Structure formats: structure tokens, C-alpha cells
Amino acid sequence: MLMGRINIPVVCCDAGDVLAEDIFNQKGVLLAVKNTVMNHYIKKKLLEFGINDVWLYQPAGLFVHEAKASKKEKVEKNYKKAVFIVKKFLSQICSGGTIDYGLVNEISNTILEVIYEPGSIAQCLSELKHSDEYTYTHCVNVAFYSMLIAKWLKTPDSLTQEVIQAGLLHDIGKTKVSKEILNKKEKLTSAEWKIIKKHSQYGYEMIKDIPGISQGVLTGVLQHHERMDGSGYPGKLSGDNIGLHAKIIAVADVYDAMTQNRVYKRKVSPFESFRMFLTSGICSFDTHVLGVFLKHLPAYYIGERARLNNGLQGEIVYIPPHDVIYPIVQIGSNFLDLSKDEQLKVVDIMG
Structure with a gap:
């Protein structure tokens, strides 16, 4: 567990230290976000920009690596537990049973237990993705990502809990859509696409009469495919006619869908997803929600192994907060700035 903060000279920072605040240069440009894990490349860059001292989290104890491994194990355990319960939950529904809201609460509490471990969550969600279990893992992943976004937005605890539940339930209406359509590898016909687009309405109808369910959860499920420019459904x-829960889930849903293999479409790297959000998707998603997401999530890919489209593999050593599409990748003793060569791109995070 990270406890307390300490201000130390950058020259004294070690690889693995965790920044306790955002770092800006003299012109106000964000260089590194809070919770970024320091490495030698970032240390060198901060010194080049004239950053002489930084605030770090002070580890509570000497066994930092052991504590980090323990956190990851906790997240993985809770993740797998959540997926297991989701399987049980959806199986009951598909068998004609009623919706057990007690299970929804159990899953959301399991997810909420690890809200203060965003780094381990990002790593876990990147590694534990299986296309053959997409139906189950997608619900859980969206709930996790939605929780992180709500945390970064500093929403009240009650709203965060609602966002988790809405994330879990956002695609429940797809249980009313035939598997032939859901798993079709070819392009959907216009008639099939109309059926798919009914799933958010189906989901709302399935849960609206559950005793105790909040309006925020209902709105999140019904509106998660609405878009800021009015191009969504149903x-x-x-704009402001879309609820905050739905705005959060919209970003989480699309990000996870793009970065997971599905039966009809191969995944893209997180950086290609970031590119979509910042280009064609910029008018579709709430700018504040999207801005918070793109400020915080990318930093957690620093330290991950990446495969480039030229077949080479290396370590992501830095992701500029002002340009998250283009990471710096270390291959051997060379540092590749992907903004300098747009023919190169990350195609996979190796985990």
C-alpha cells in the first residue's frame, strides 16, 4: 500500500518510484501524470526540462515489488470471481430465470474492492482477454473501466457504485438477440443491425421494475449508445440530454470493444483506440469524460512490452500526456519516438 508523500530531487529517483502529482514544464505543458511509474527515460526527460524535484508516494515498507505483485494477484482474483458470477447471472437469464439483483450487487462490490489499484486493473484487463468468453469479460471489463473513469472524475461513492452496476448490465438486452446475429462474422444486414440496436431498449425493459434499482443505472443501460452529436441510439x-452514467459507459464500452478480439473483428492496440477517440470520435463522446480517460489510462501502459507493425518488440518507456497516440518504445539501446515515424505503430501489448 502507498502511504504518504515525500519530495525528493529527481536525480535521486529510482525506477519504480511512483509520482504523487502531475508534473508540468515551465510553459504549463503536462509532462507526466500522477501515478506514473518512474523509469530512467522519464527521469532523464524531467531533468532535461529543468524539473529538479518531484513528489513521490512513500512506500509503506521495504518490500515494494512483493506489495505490487500482491496487488495484482488481488485484482486478478476479484476479476476472475466477477467473471464467474457474471456467467452464473447470464446463464440464469438465458434459461428463463429472473434477474438476481443480489448477484449484481455482489459483482459490483467485488469490483469496488480494488478501486485504488488502477495500475493493476489496467494490466489485468490488458492480459486477461479471451475472445471465446467475450460476452462475459466485456461486461466485467466495462464495469472496471467505468469505475476508473468515475474515480478519476471524483464522483460520489454512490454514483461510482451505480456506474459499476450499469457497466455490468449495459449489454443485458443482448440476451434477447439471437446468437446467430451476435456471433455473425459477415457484415450484418440492415434488418439484423436494426435488431442489434434494440438491445439497449431491451435491457432497460428487463431491469426497470427491479426494486431498488436507481435511475442512474437505468439511464446508463438505456443510453450507453447515445452520442453527443446525436448520431447514437435508441x-x-x-449533449446534456445524455446522462453522466451513459457518457462514462459509452467511453468504457467502445474502448474495451476495440481492444478485445471478437468473433467478427480483431482487436486494435490501445493507441489505435486513443487515435479514434481523438479523431473520428471526438464529436461523439463527452469531452470532459474522454479527457479524463485519456489523461489517466495511457500512463499505465508505461513499462509494458509492445509489438510494432514491423515485427520488433520493445518496452514502452514513455507516453506523452499531450500526444498519447505516439509512445516512446525502447528496443535494445534505441529509443523509438513513434511520432517521428508515422509508418511505425504499436499493434499489440504483450502483457
């Missing part, structure tokens, strides 16, 4: 809502 109501073609826009």
Missing part, C-alpha cells in the same frame, strides 16, 4: 439524444 433516442438520438445529444
Whole structure:
């Protein structure tokens, strides 16, 4: 567990130290976000920008690596438990049973237990993705990502809990859609696409009469495919007519869908997803929600192994907060700045 903060000279920082605050240069440009794990490349860059001292979290004890491994194990345990319960939950529904909201609460509490371990969550979600279990893992992943976004937005605890539940339930309406359509590898016909687009309405109808369910959860499920520019469904809502729960889930849903293999589409790297959000998707998603997501999540890919489209593999040593599409990748003794060669790109995070 990280406890307390300490201000030390950058020259005294070690690889593995964790920043306790955002770091800006003299012009106000964000260089590194809070919770970034220091490495030698980042240390060198901070010194080059004239950053002489930084605030770090002070580890409570000497066994930092053991504590980090323990956190990851906890997240993985809770993740697998959540997936297991989701399987049970959806199996009951598909068999004609009623929705057990007690199971939804159990899953959301399991997820909420690890809210203060975003680094381990990001690593876990990157590694534990299996296309043959997409139906189950996607619900859980969206709940995890939605929780992190709510945390970064500093929402009240009650809203965070609701966002987790809405994330878990956002695609429940797909249980009313045939597997032939859901798993079709070819392009959907217009008639099939119309059926798919009914799933958010189906989901809302399935849960609206559950005793004790909040309006926020209902809105999140119903509106998670609405878009800020009015191009979404089912109501073609826009702007402030879309609830915050739905705005959060929309980002989490699309990000996870893009970065997971599905039966009809191969995944893309997180960086290609970031590119979509910042280009074609910039008008579709709430700018504040998206901005918080793109500020915080990318930093957790620093230290991960990446495979480039030229077949080479290396370690991501830095992701500029102002340009998250282009990481710095170390291959051997060379540092590749992907913003300098747009023909190169990360195609996979190796885990």
C-alpha cells in the first residue's frame, strides 16, 4: 500500500518510484501524470526540462515489488470471481430465470474492492482477454473501466457504485438477440443491425421494475449508445440530454470493444483506440469524460512490452500526456519516438 508523500530531487529517483502529482514544464505543458511509474527515460526527460524535484508516494515498507505483485494477484482474483458470477447471472437469464439483483450487487462490490489499484486493473484487463468468453469479460471489463473513469472524475461513492452496476448490465438486452446475429462474422444486414440496436431498449425493459434499482443505472443501460452529436441510439439524444452514467459507459464500452478480439473483428492496440477517440470520435463522446480517460489510462501502459507493425518488440518507456497516440518504445539501446515515424505503430501489448 502507498502511504504518504515525500519530495525528493529527481536525480535521486529510482525506477519504480511512483509520482504523487502531475508534473508540468515551465510553459504549463503536462509532462507526466500522477501515478506514473518512474523509469530512467522519464527521469532523464524531467531533468532535461529543468524539473529538479518531484513528489513521490512513500512506500509503506521495504518490500515494494512483493506489495505490487500482491496487488495484482488481488485484482486478478476479484476479476476472475466477477467473471464467474457474471456467467452464473447470464446463464440464469438465458434459461428463463429472473434477474438476481443480489448477484449484481455482489459483482459490483467485488469490483469496488480494488478501486485504488488502477495500475493493476489496467494490466489485468490488458492480459486477461479471451475472445471465446467475450460476452462475459466485456461486461466485467466495462464495469472496471467505468469505475476508473468515475474515480478519476471524483464522483460520489454512490454514483461510482451505480456506474459499476450499469457497466455490468449495459449489454443485458443482448440476451434477447439471437446468437446467430451476435456471433455473425459477415457484415450484418440492415434488418439484423436494426435488431442489434434494440438491445439497449431491451435491457432497460428487463431491469426497470427491479426494486431498488436507481435511475442512474437505468439511464446508463438505456443510453450507453447515445452520442453527443446525436448520431447514437435508441433516442438520438445529444449533449446534456445524455446522462453522466451513459457518457462514462459509452467511453468504457467502445474502448474495451476495440481492444478485445471478437468473433467478427480483431482487436486494435490501445493507441489505435486513443487515435479514434481523438479523431473520428471526438464529436461523439463527452469531452470532459474522454479527457479524463485519456489523461489517466495511457500512463499505465508505461513499462509494458509492445509489438510494432514491423515485427520488433520493445518496452514502452514513455507516453506523452499531450500526444498519447505516439509512445516512446525502447528496443535494445534505441529509443523509438513513434511520432517521428508515422509508418511505425504499436499493434499489440504483450502483457
